Amino acid sequence: MSQRHIQVLPEEVINKISAGEVIERPASVVKELLENSLDAGATSVDLEIKNGGKKLIRITDNGQGIPPQEVPLAFQRHATSKISVFNDLDMLDTLGFRGEALPSIAAVSKTTMVTRTAEVLSAAKLVMQGGKVLAQGEEGAKPGTTVSVEDLFANTPARLKFLKSDATEFSHILNLVTELAIANFRVAFSLVNNDRKVFKLAPAQKLEERLYDLFGRDIQKQLLPVKLDQKFISITGYITAPAANLSGRNQQYFFVNKRTIHHRLLNHALTTGYDNLLPAGKYPAVFIFFSINPELVDVNVHPAKREVRFSNEGAIHDLTAKAIRDALRQPGVIREMKDPAASYQLPLDQHSIPAILHTDTAPEQGLLSVQEQMFLYKAQPQETVKTTAFGDLKILGQADNAYIIASSGNELMIIDQHAASERVMYEKFKREFEQKKIQSQKLLIPITLEIDLPSKNMLLAHGELMSQLGWEVEDFGATTLLIRALPAMLDKAGDRQFILDIVRELSRLQDIKDTPAKAEIHQAVLDNIFKLSACHAAVRFGDELQPSQISTIINSLTNTNNPYTCPHGRPTLIKLSRAELNKRFERT
Amino acid sequence: MKIVCSQAELLKGVQSVQSIISNRVSLPVLANILLETQKDKLKLAATDLEVGIKTEIPTEILKEGSITLPAKMLFDIVRELPSQDIQIEVTPEYKVILSCGKIVFKIMGLPKDEFPIIPDFKEENAFDVSMVTLKKMIQKTIFAISNDETRYVLTGVLLQTSNNNLEMVATDGRRLAYVNGGKLNKGLKNKLDVIIPSKALREINRLIGEIEDESKTVKIELTENQISYKVGATILVSRLIEGKFPNYKQVIPKEHSQEVLLDTAKFLSAIKRMSLIAPEKAESIKLELINNKAIISSMSQGLGEAQEELEIEYKGNKFEVAYNPKYLVEVLKNLSTQNIILELSNPMSPGVIKPQNNEEYLYVIMPMRL
Numbered sequence: 001m002s003q004r005h006i007q008v009l010p011e012e013v014i015n016k017i018s019a020g021e022v023i024e025r026p027a028s029v030v031k032e033l034l035e036n037s038l039d040a041g042a043t044s045v046d047l048e049i050k051n052g053g054k055k056l057i058r059i060t061d062n063g064q065g066i067p068p069q070e071v072p073l074a075f076q077r078h079a080t081s082k083i084s085v086f087n088d089l090d091m092l093d094t095l096g097f098r099g100e101a102l103p104s105i106a107a108v109s110k111t112t113m114v115t116r117t118a119e120v121l122s123a124a125k126l127v128m129q130g131g132k133v134l135a136q137g138e139e140g141a142k143p144g145t146t147v148s149v150e151d152l153f154a155n156t157p158a159r160l161k162f163l164k165s166d167a168t169e170f171s172h173i174l175n176l177v178t179e180l181a182i183a184n185f186r187v188a189f190s191l192v193n194n195d196r197k198v199f200k201l202a203p204a205q206k207l208e209e210r211l212y213d214l215f216g217r218d219i220q221k222q223l224l225p226v227k228l229d230q231k232f233i234s235i236t237g238y239i240t241a242p243a244a245n246l247s248g249r250n251q252q253y254f255f256v257n258k259r260t261i262h263h264r265l266l267n268h269a270l271t272t273g274y275d276n277l278l279p280a281g282k283y284p285a286v287f288i289f290f291s292i293n294p295e296l297v298d299v300n301v302h303p304a305k306r307e308v309r310f311s312n313e314g315a316i317h318d319l320t321a322k323a324i325r326d327a328l329r330q331p332g333v334i335r336e337m338k339d340p341a342a343s344y345q346l347p348l349d350q351h352s353i354p355a356i357l358h359t360d361t362a363p364e365q366g367l368l369s370v371q372e373q374m375f376l377y378k379a380q381p382q383e384t385v386k387t388t389a390f391g392d393l394k395i396l397g398q399a400d401n402a403y404i405i406a407s408s409g410n411e412l413m414i415i416d417q418h419a420a421s422e423r424v425m426y427e428k429f430k431r432e433f434e435q436k437k438i439q440s441q442k443l444l445i446p447i448t449l450e451i452d453l454p455s456k457n458m459l460l461a462h463g464e465l466m467s468q469l470g471w472e473v474e475d476f477g478a479t480t481l482l483i484r485a486l487p488a489m490l491d492k493a494g495d496r497q498f499i500l501d502i503v504r505e506l507s508r509l510q511d512i513k514d515t516p517a518k519a520e521i522h523q524a525v526l527d528n529i530f531k532l533s534a535c536h537a538a539v540r541f542g543d544e545l546q547p548s549q550i551s552t553i554i555n556s557l558t559n560t561n562n563p564y565t566c567p568h569g570r571p572t573l574i575k576l577s578r579a580e581l582n583k584r585f586e587r588t
Numbered sequence: 589m590k591i592v593c594s595q596a597e598l599l600k601g602v603q604s605v606q607s608i609i610s611n612r613v614s615l616p617v618l619a620n621i622l623l624e625t626q627k628d629k630l631k632l633a634a635t636d637l638e639v640g641i642k643t644e645i646p647t648e649i650l651k652e653g654s655i656t657l658p659a660k661m662l663f664d665i666v667r668e669l670p671s672q673d674i675q676i677e678v679t680p681e682y683k684v685i686l687s688c689g690k691i692v693f694k695i696m697g698l699p700k701d702e703f704p705i706i707p708d709f710k711e712e713n714a715f716d717v718s719m720v721t722l723k724k725m726i727q728k729t730i731f732a733i734s735n736d737e738t739r740y741v742l743t744g745v746l747l748q749t750s751n752n753n754l755e756m757v758a759t760d761g762r763r764l765a766y767v768n769g770g771k772l773n774k775g776l777k778n779k780l781d782v783i784i785p786s787k788a789l790r791e792i793n794r795l796i797g798e799i800e801d802e803s804k805t806v807k808i809e810l811t812e813n814q815i816s817y818k819v820g821a822t823i824l825v826s827r828l829i830e831g832k833f834p835n836y837k838q839v840i841p842k843e844h845s846q847e848v849l850l851d852t853a854k855f856l857s858a859i860k861r862m863s864l865i866a867p868e869k870a871e872s873i874k875l876e877l878i879n880n881k882a883i884i885s886s887m888s889q890g891l892g893e894a895q896e897e898l899e900i901e902y903k904g905n906k907f908e909v910a911y912n913p914k915y916l917v918e919v920l921k922n923l924s925t926q927n928i929i930l931e932l933s934n935p936m937s938p939g940v941i942k943p944q945n946n947e948e949y950l951y952v953i954m955p956m957r958l
Contacts, residue, residue: 444953446761447739470957492738495738
């Protein structure tokens with residue numbers, strides 16, 4: 001066995017190793033370069049992406065540029081203009097500081113930098129490949145810096161293999177640019193993907209203008225300002241009113257001294273602040289900026305700088321929760337919340353009692369022959385489930401526009417009209433999808449929907465699947481989506497929440513390319529979309545039903561594979577036996 | 589308040605206003621009818637805050653005043669009273685003593701303080717429309733409105749004037765109904781362009797009732813955000829839907845490649861028969877044109893299939909298109925002409941249904957994906 005000697009690694013190997021920490025994927029390159037541009041005082045940044053950033057990332061800014069003699073230095077490890085002594089770390093006001101980014105990027109791609117300061121007449125140009133200088137020279141350019149990163153990871157095939165599809169990588173980039181565009185709303189941003197304009201954001205005077213451009217008019221109406229000022233910390237920004245809740249955390253942005261961060265502490269503070277104003281599984285959109293004395297927050301935790309450490313976590317948590325509570329206490333916010341119990345109340349004043357039970361005036365039409373079926377019996381949650389058969393089902397009417405009341409033999413059936421209809425719609429949707437013939441209704445007047453860019457991007461990226469699901473969606477510029485056709489089962493379509501719920505499901509398809517459970521996840525996503533669609537296609541709790549509608553629902557329900565529960569597992573009907581009724585009326 | 593009126597008049601009055609009251613009221617007083625003396629008349633009013641309605645009946649006034657009473661109970665009581673004079677007296681504690689011969693009811697009322705004010709009708713800005721025409725226009729469009737609250741402007745009917753013609757348009761984004769009611773007898777100062785909520789149209793339809801006399805008219809007055817109708821002594825006031833109705837002219841096809849003449853009643857019954865096999869919502873029926881035949885068919889998974897042929901004059905190429913049967917049934921049952929013309933251009937673009945020899949009506953329908 002030959003002797004292995006300890007040796008100092010050559011610079012390019014060090015850079016390749018270190019690149020692994022800082023540069024994980026194209027979005028990391030975009031992050032480092034964008035932060036450099038912003039630190040250089042740019043007021044306008046143009047970004048061009050090709051093939052999810054694998055082929056090309058080009059960033060052009062109008063920042064202060066780098067003096068010609070310092071250009072080669074920029075590509076050396078730990079060379080930075082942002083700090084000079086360790087103590088400076090405590091007083092950081094720039095986004096970058098470690099001096100690792102450019103050399104790391106140059107080590108794993110072909111990187112071209114063209115930069116010019118206002119003082120000199122021509123721009124300095126430097127081309128690096130695999131960490132080595134390929135060419136150096138001068139060329140004409142406007143003041144500012146352009147960095148082009150081509151063929152990322154071409155020389156590290158192992159890393160290239162781990163990248164996801166172009167669409168997924170691009171969505172990471174889009175999320176990142178969105179974060180920075182929010183934090184730096186005064187800066188103009190443009191983003192071009194595969195020669196197609198994704199957005200062009202004009203410089204904004206106020207944060208809300210930028211949010212409007214990114215997330216559409218609808219969100220803007222829901223924004224509530226957050227403001228809290230203390231000696232060492234100030235919290236500003238916006239949250240959305242509880243009525244505007246979303247299904248995921250994907251529109252929650254926290255910035256500490258303008259740096260995007262993710263911290264479980266803040267998620268918890270958010271939940272505490274909203275208290276019980278949000279339904280389970282629903283989240284508000286949040287854009288909160290912390291301005292903290294740099295001495296009290298450590299950003300040097302991880303090279304990607306997405307984590308921070310607060311010197312007093314308890315105080316940050318409590319102050320954040322307080323700021324949110326205060327924002328929600330503004331007039332007009334809580335009033336919109338409906339008392340969930342109110343919708344279940346029966347009107348009990350004397351003159352409305354006859355209206356509670358609409359009796360079918362032609363009882364012979366209400367008689368339905370239903371083959372013998374086993375049904376769940378569930379009068380009280382703690383009681384054991386027993387099954388029993390029933391014969392002819394007689395529909396007695398609809399109670400409170402919510403339940404169908406029927407009798408069968410000596411038993412009383414109470415059917416949850418929404419749950420029953422939901423089960424029918426779910427199986428229909430699923431069956432039609434499997435037969436590739438979901439009925440789709442074209443629209444005479446297409447629906448335009450205001451939607452945030454990442455969501456719109458997601459829907460357009462899955463155009464094929466959406467079409468199989470009965471939808472035709474098109475890009476209508478800016479934050480607008482055009483719906484040209486929709487599943488015929490849906491009476492309503494402009495429901496933003498529904499579309500966003502579909503987006504959330506689709507987003508789960510993004511990162512499953514190499515997962516072994518790919519097929520299962522795909523199936524689960526489809527199933528959830530069927531459930532969502534069924535919920536929207538079904539008759540509502542509160543809809544008044546015609547006798548013919550009631551018989552259609554009951555007939556179709558008995559033909560489903562599982563008539564006993566709705567697709568979410570709740571029971572579709574309960575049964576009260578004569579014995580049970582007698583007991584309740586104390587007829588012993 | 590103390591008044592005397594006839595049972596028949598009071599019943600008629602209560603009947604005209606009570607149907608507007610919603611089953612779920614947000615304020616107790618909204619479940620009530622307002623009774624108020626006004627000169628020598630008794631004014632009756634009800635509202636659901638969206639639509640307000642008031643009427644007046646001849647009364648003998650013994651003492652002026654007002655009270656509100658639960659609508660349903662008042663209606664049930666008055667309906668069951670013999671046709672004699674009824675006396676209504678209100679005590680200072682808002683107890684109402686309603687007597688008719690030897691029958692006495694004592695019921696609790698609510699003061700009128702909280703009852704919303706329904707604006708008066710100003711005759712000077714009003715224009716007249718024949719009741720028969722208005723009823724026909726409502727009937728031919730109202731079924732096409734949307735019930736989707738997210739497309740709020742489509743939940744009403746557009747009422748507009750164009751060259752002094754009164755027009756109505758309704759659409760739910762999938763089909764569209766247009767009707768031209770002819771020239772107004774009086775030129776309007778401003779062009780009319782408002783969206784009327786469906787409830788107001790249903791109510792006006794009900795108030796007009798069955799009528800064949802062409803000379804009877806409804807007076808209509810428009811303010812910035814309200815429309816008022818006057819039918820006899822009854823006034824109906826509704827807020828308007830704010831917003832801009834879509835440019836419907838854009839979606840009416842200008843050209844077509846196929847044109848077929850169909851017997852309205854036969855086409856309607858064929859569609860109804862074919863949809864028996866597809867009772868659930870969102871099932872389509874297929875229309876196939878080939879060799880002097882229109883073949884209407886439907887198919888439903890697990891239930892079966894059906895087909896019916898109609899004889900038509902058609903020499904063109906084979907043409908197939910699918911529609912939601914509901915959208916065809918609703919228009920056909922509201923058309924009274926013997927025949928309709930169906931204009932088509934391709935299976936993915938809108939089709940047009942027109943009554944034969946009638947330029948006043950058209951219906952645009954969007955197909956389903958085949």
